[in-house]
Amino acid sequence: MKIVLAYSGGLDTSVALHWLKERYNAEVIAFCADIGQLESLDTVRERAVRTGASQVRVESLTDRFLKDFALPALQAHARYENKYLVAAPLSRPLIAQRMVEIAHAEGADAVAHGATGKGNDQVRFHTSVTALDPRLKVLAPVIDWELTSRDSELAYARKHGIEVSVNQENPYSIDTNIWGTSIECGELDDISQAPPARAWQLTTDPKSAPDRAERIRLGFEGGVPVAVDGEKLTFADVVRRVNRIAARHGVGRVDIVESRLVGFKTRGLYEAPAATVLMAAHEELESIVLDREVLHHKQAMALRYAELAYYGYWFSDLRRAFDGFVSTLQPRMTGDIDIELYKGTCTVVGRSSPHSRYNSSLATYESGDTFDHKAGAGFAYVWALPLTRP
Structure with missing residues (x-):
């Protein structure tokens, strides 16, 4: 079996890489998308190889992300619940799309991600992959495995010699692009x-x-x-x-x-x-x-x-x-x-703008006003007709 894993180099995906190899006796291709995140990706390739990836792909997709995902969202003025500018949700379909492309090129049977069962991302990855190729299996090791806590993941990593970077001073889950x-x-x-x-x-x-x-x-x-x-x-x-x-x-x-x-x-x-x-x-x-x-x-x-x-x-x-x-x-x-x-x-x-519809001579209340006020009175009469009662 061959699996393409969305890999960040963090605790979840590092443990997932080894777990997938062990559980499915699989060849795992680690894929990391560079979409302008704050985190350094300098050690991702080396870490994935040491953890057992058969192949590692670290690809710069910033321009593709901006052109095909962020720009349409910008032009549509996409704000979830009128506040959130959906940066993370825009990146998931791109990562899924690229995983599907790699799976096709490498003859992989499945793709995998490190999202949890209570988060949004497991749905986003699943729906995106299904829309692009419903024949591919979508594996979610963090949902499926027997590891029930962060401590159990760390114990698994120590047992199998998996190098992970854990900062106990930072209690937050952070995603950037x-x-x-x-x-x-x-x-x-x-x-x-x-x-x-x-x-x-x-x-x-x-x-x-x-x-x-x-x-x-x-x-x-x-x-x-x-x-x-x-x-x-x-x-x-x-x-x-x-x-x-x-x-x-x-x-x-x-x-x-x-x-x-x-x-x-x-x-x-x-x-x-x-x-x-x-x-x-x-x-x-x-x-x-x-x-x-x-x-x-x-x-x-x-x-x-x-x-x-x-x-x-x-x-x-x-x-x-x-x-x-x-x-x-x-x-x-x-x-x-x-x-x-x-x-x-x-x-x-x-x-x-050369295409502006603003006309100061219509908008002004000063001299130079070209609006036909008598026509406005007629318009108000017609506009009010639906509200009249017999």
Whole structure:
């Protein structure tokens, strides 16, 4: 048997690699996706080989992640429960997609992941793989094995000589990529308490952020962020630069008690500096370019789009249909948005577009007003007719 394992080099996937070999007498291919996470991947390959992987693939997928997953979510304004910018959920279908591709190339019988039974990721991996190739088995060793605690995993690792890096000083479960960071567990389980300062991984405490606001100009072409302060950059470099700037000002923090996919509430901290700023800018651009009916329909659709990403339905027909609608609007999303960053806040302070529908001569109440007020009175009469009673 041959298995492709989504491998991070942490405790769960390191133990899973050995456990899969032992349980299924299998050849295990360790796959690690570099999608701009904060963690160093320098030792991942060596650690996987020492743990018994027959082959190790560490692949840079940041550009693919941004282009095929983060950008559609940005353009759709995907926020789960109107707060969470779904950074981790966007990465799971990419990892699953690449595992399926490797399985096909290597003739593997199954893919495996290190997600737990009470988390969202086990569903996301399973649904994504099933959508792409229902013939592949999806193995979940952390759910299936006899190891019932972190201590039992550590004992298993010691017994089999598996090298793992465990930091007892960090009680959190942390997942990162270039689009955002998620932090869970530990003291955060007490939702009556503010998160400890040490829980935040990327952003400056807004109270300690610079006392002077910083203004940046974001340039869009066809709905894609292409420039910062007039300097043309790749999408990836825009994200990296805005991440640095916005994080310095404490922008992009979210503390949410969310409705987890498997049915209960959970608390999560999320940091997404660039995603927060870029989404605010793209929304503002849409507000001056789209007509009222399209704009309101798209705003209503955004919540459903985020749900599909969060629920693991990225490869669903509905999500693709939503993308079809959103993509038809993007050619006109060209322009510049000025954003001011100050102590955790992100405020739009200027906007322009060659496709703007804003007409100052219609909007003004000063001299130069070209609106036909008499026509407005007639419009109000007609608009009110459905509310009249006999």
